[in-house]
Amino acid sequence: MHTLFSFRNRMAIIAVGVALGAVSLLFTDNMARQLQQKEQHDVLLWAHAMERVHRDVSGDLLQDPLIADIMSNGNNIPFIITDENLEVINFHLIPEEVIDHPEKLRRAIDRLSEENTPIPVKFWWAKHYHIIFYGHSALLKSLYYFPYVQITVITAFILLGFVAFRSSKHDEQNRVWIGLAKETAHQLGTPTSSLLGWIEYLRSQPVDQEAVEEMNKDLAHLMKIVDRFSKIGSETPLTPANINETVGESVMYFRKRIPRNVTLDYNGLAIAPVQASINTALFEWVVENLMKNSLDALQGHGAIEVRIGADDRHVTVDVKDTGKGIPKSNWHRIFEPGFTTKTRGWGLGLSLSRRIIEEYHQGKIAVVESEIGRGTTIRITLKRLFE
Template identity: 85%
Template structure:
């Protein structure tokens, strides 16, 4: 089911991307065609101005005398232009700042720019073949907008697609979180009834003439089961962190685990032989992380080998290393093992290490990572927490 859902989701993404690209391409082609037509119209308009100028009277200085032509060229359009004589002396201009007209170098650059956009149109005088005007003109603001508009559209479409994907992934992630939180709390609720019943049975067995050592071990398992129930109930809830002795918290998990591993597996721990170190943690959830790491190490050992749990610290951090002599992890999977659903086992959902990372990084603001692994020799996973000191 996961594979089909993934394919369906991927196919939907491809369809959305194709539709977005198609819309952008159609918009680009359509606006380019509109721009081509508008450019042709503007060239035709300028040609009409030149023709009108040739037909109206002018004084010897070449100043436009006809008020209709002057009005059309100066106020009836948004096409920037410069009219010069044959010596490139400016006769008239429109939509050109004075700082360009009054500066020879800037004026020359502006004329060159207009020439790169459109061929200048000469205006011949009837009374003289030696004197003429040149109309240099560029693109109107509307034409420029049409050229840039499709690219803006493409950016907007891409932004909407990106935001849509982010919103979709966020809502899907939130939905999955709600499902898992609900499942965890329901599991805690369902475990509540049998654990309460088992507590009564433990008290009954204590009053009977049987091996009380076995009853105490059963009680330890029941206590551990109640811890697990408490952990599930804490998922998705506010999780207060309190200063705790890391040596003792980790030690409790190690001691419980040590009596329940195969005979050919050795579990070493240095935490009770070194000076205590302290960090802000939620003990119930943090014990869960340590147990997950030891269980993964035990699976990697396949019935024989060593698990070494070691605590170390510096001025700012406390480190908990869980090292095993198991089959090791390829370096390409060092980060992937913490992803939800990733597992190399034939059984299980691949959620243990993912949950551990979430507890360490999101709840405790720490870090968890594979710091060393070699195929056939073993793996070391390290938890790093911010160290605190007793007041």
């Protein structure tokens, strides 16, 4: 219900923005039309005034006080006045270098003719006539371009508003998850402390001490999980670590807790050690999460292989299984929050894994190989450190 309400709010804001933009565009377009009509009317008045001036046509019409006052006083309309042979008689708001250059002059006359229809000025006392070529004023041009500016600004505001809304919702969700994680860690603190006491009690009793030790390992693992939850949303310091040993500890713990028909192989203890900067608690969680996903994909039968690799720049950790595989269309989607093919769970494991590797460790995590019915390989890539 809250999501639907938020969606309606967003759509309402967008609709209001579009409506305001449309009204503003219509108003601006109407203003531009009115100004264009006024300028055309002004130039027609100039033409009629010129036709009624009783003087020799060879004279400069703009020297007549009436014509000069009508055409030049406060006039911001560019124009060129020529005779019937297109010889320039007068001009206004046109650069002199254009007037003095025949080719540029021709282009200017053509441009003015496209903007407005030229007006011939005929004199009743002579066979000669003049032609007024005129264009749009700077104000009119601004009004013509202004709608495009409006559309750009309105679009930018809508996009910025949408991004800000998404960002605020994302931050709100992050705060909720961080609070939930910290509260979970806090709530788990009491039972784990109690279990520590019970394990110490069992060690003093005539029971299978090997089983007690395995229980202690499980409790230690549970305390690691509590520690990881408590670190969410806090500073995550990275320290140099032996990747072979770090991954090896997770593999050894996991190996004793998998079904009999599942094998777990690891090459890390048989190759030269490699180092990278990691947060051990979070990195171990990612490796364990990948192995847990592989185990789920096997459905109780198959093999998991964890392999360490390195070159001059990078360290890689591959977790490979012989499970059901992932369609190629879902290789990227499996890392999105909420995406899951399981009947249980919230689909957050791989999403958190990607965040831990990419945002905290500045590394990469991706599906590098998968085939339906044959299995999947997911690779973690980190920057390698040298001693």
